[in-house]
Amino acid sequence: MVMTEQTILGYLSEILDPEIPVLNIVEMGIVRSVFFENEKVVVTITPTYSGCPAMRMIEDNIVEKLKENGCGEVELKTVYTPTWTTDWLNEITKKKLQQYGISPPHTTSDNHFVEITLPKKISCPYCQSHQTSLKSDFSSTACKAMYYCNACLQPFEYFKEI
Numbered sequence: 540m541v542m543t544e545q546t547i548l549g550y551l552s553e554i555l556d557p558e559i560p561v562l563n564i565v566e567m568g569i570v571r572s573v574f575f576e577n578e579k580v581v582v583t584i585t586p587t588y589s590g591c592p593a594m595r596m597i598e599d600n601i602v603e604k605l606k607e608n609g610c611g612e613v614e615l616k617t618v619y620t621p622t623w624t625t626d627w628l629n630e631i632t633k634k635k636l637q638q639y640g641i642s643p644p645h646t647t648s649d650n651h652f653v654e655i656t657l658p659k660k661i662s663c664p665y666c667q668s669h670q671t672s673l674k675s676d677f678s679s680t681a682c683k684a685m686y687y688c689n690a691c692l693q694p695f696e697y698f699k700e701i
């Protein structure tokens with residue numbers, strides 16, 4: 540079977556983000572590009588939130604997955620510019636987050652129109668209510684904040700925008 544960039548991307552989209560198991564690393568925008576250099580497959584990746592410990596695991600998973608599928612040599616290149624932003628998550632991806640019970644990030648470009656002093660309206664992923672309050676800036680990971688919905692009385696996580 541002839542491997543193309545598209546085939547490789549297909550394999551990579553089977554790898555789920557260890558912290559958000561409903562999203563794969565392609566949807567997350569972690570995989571930036573795939574190309575061949577002679578026999579070698581080169582995958583460029585951009586880390587999400589700096590210091591996310593999951594990156595190490597993701598790198599191992601990429602190499603393992605491609606080897607499993609018959610790629611001989613795999614090289615990972617980490618690219619830091621442009622920096623990863625939650626704006627790379629498309630609407631379908633955000634919907635998946637919401638269905639999983641995580642309030643999706645706001646688009647950072649919208650922030651220019653928001654007064655810094657105004658608290659952001661974070662909507663509850665279960666009932667869409669804006670009657671929510673911040674419980675803790677850090678939940679299980681640095682990427683998410685813990686909120687509480689005052690309408691349906693459920694705690695939920697908010698995927699912080701960067």
Ligand SMILES: [Zn+2]
Pocket residue numbers: 663664665666667668688689690691692693
């Ligand atoms: Zn709610």
